[in-house]
Amino acid sequence: MEDADQLRSLGVDLSALDPAPPQTPRWDAGTERLKARHPCLLCGQPSSAVGIAHTPGHGRRWVGTCMPCLVATTPSGRTGVSLTDTLAVLREAAREVGAVLKIITDEA
Ligand SMILES: [Zn+2]
Numbered sequence: 001m002e003d004a005d006q007l008r009s010l011g012v013d014l015s016a017l018d019p020a021p022p023q024t025p026r027w028d029a030g031t032e033r034l035k036a037r038h039p040c041l042l043c044g045q046p047s048s049a050v051g052i053a054h055t056p057g058h059g060r061r062w063v064g065t066c067m068p069c070l071v072a073t074t075p076s077g078r079t080g081v082s083l084t085d086t087l088a089v090l091r092e093a094a095r096e097v098g099a100v101l102k103i104i105t106d107e108a
Contacts, residue, residue, distance in 0.1 A: 002051040002052060002053045002054070002063050003053070004053050004054065004055045004056060006073070007041075007053055007055075007063065010042060010073060012041055012042070014053070014055040014057075014058045014061060015057075015058050017041065017053065017055070017058070017061035017062055017063065018038075018061065018062045019059060019060065019061060019062070020052040020053075020059075020060040020061055020062045021060070022059075022060060030050050030051075030052075033050045033062055033064065034047070034048070034049075034050050034064075038050075038062070038064045039064070040064060040065045040066040040069050041063060041064060041065060042065060042066075042069040042073070043066060043068075043069055045066040045068075045069075046066065047064030047065055047066055048065075048066055048067045048070075049064065049065050049066075049067065049070045050062060050063065050064045051063045051064075066093070067089050067093070068089055068090060068093035071086055071089050071090070083105075087103060090103065091103075
């Protein structure tokens, strides 16, 4: 989810995102950012995925999300993640926050 338009559609204030390093490679910077467990920009839980958004008018900005938010905001058909894996992530997220989760599918 590093697309600026998608971030705006989710209500993210691009100017509020932390500036990201200007050059590649960014692997070390990304690893350090991930270790710091910054809050997910959508729900505030510790992030477990990081990326850099190229935002018009704001430059390169860090984008950090927790796994459930990453899965929920990744357009379908591009993840390569199975339904089973997605449901496992959702169940784990619900367990972590003590929420009751009922998943309804059209499969029998
Ligand atoms: Zn989140």
